[in-house]
Amino acid sequence: MNSLRIKLITGVLALAAIAPVTADDETALLVASRGDVFAERSTERRELQRGDGVSEEERIITGPKSFAVLQFVDGAKVTVTPNSVLDIKEYVYNGQDENAATLSLVEGGLRVLTGAMAKAEPDSFKVETPVALMGVRGTEFSVLLCDDGSICQEDGATFVE
Numbered sequence: 001m002n003s004l005r006i007k008l009i010t011g012v013l014a015l016a017a018i019a020p021v022t023a024d025d026e027t028a029l030l031v032a033s034r035g036d037v038f039a040e041r042s043t044e045r046r047e048l049q050r051g052d053g054v055s056e057e058e059r060i061i062t063g064p065k066s067f068a069v070l071q072f073v074d075g076a077k078v079t080v081t082p083n084s085v086l087d088i089k090e091y092v093y094n095g096q097d098e099n100a101a102t103l104s105l106v107e108g109g110l111r112v113l114t115g116a117m118a119k120a121e122p123d124s125f126k127v128e129t130p131v132a133l134m135g136v137r138g139t140e141f142s143v144l145l146c147d148d149g150s151i152c153q154e155d156g157a158t159f160v161e
Contacts, residue, residue, distance in 0.1 A: 026053030027091040028070040031077070035066025060086045062108065072101075076115030076125075081144070084108020089128070093117050104128040109144035 030037065030052045037048045040059040054060065054070065060080050062068055068080045074093040080086050085106035093099045099117045103110075105127060118125035119139065129145060 026073075027055050027058075027088060028072040028078075029053055030068055031071045032069040033067060035082075036063030037061070037066055037068040037080075054088065056088055056091055058088050059106075060084075060088070072115060074099075074115035074117040076101075076118065077113045078103065079111040081109040081111070084110065086110060099124045101125045102128060105143055105145060106130070107145055109142065111142040112140065114139050 030048045030050055033048065033050060038045050038061045039048050039052075039054050040046075040061060041055075041057060048054070048060075048068065060068055060070070062080050062082055062084045064083055066082050070078045070080070072078065072091060072093070074095075078086070085108060087104040087106060089102040089104050091101045091103075093101070093116070095116065099121055101117060101124060103112075103126070110127075112127070114125060127143060129143060
């Protein structure tokens with residue numbers, strides 16, 4: 001009986017040791033929010049709460065009078081404004097080379113405070129919109145899309161051809 005308990009405890013400890021590896025697969029954490037905030041992947045939708053992780057290829061959706069603040073693995077903070085849809089197409093950061101981030105603002109707005117990736121390699125951090133691709137040339141910028149999909153406002157970003 002003691003042998004069975006030891007095996008069970010060893011198994012539980014082994015699973016606990018693996019859990020942080022799963023957390024490392026997350027691209028960002030939701031550090032603040034208000035109202036309706038969701039993450040979608042394929043046909044699955046989940047409501048996000050503070051402390052929840054999000055990954056590449058997930059879509060972040062905020063409802064009316066809602067917002068989400070995501071902190072990415074390199075320290076970047078992205079605030080997704082009310083009535084917005086943001087696709088995290090790619091976000092790879094290892095602190096060396098081959099870092100890349102592509103966020104796609106489908107509708108609404110966002111504000112970005114860049115992290116280590118954009119500071120070290122500005123060309124590696126991009127934001128797409130339906131009408132433009134923006135490369136980061138500073139540490140902070142915002143983008144707001146109009147109802148027709150054009151850019152109503154952009155601060156701190158340059159357009160890339």
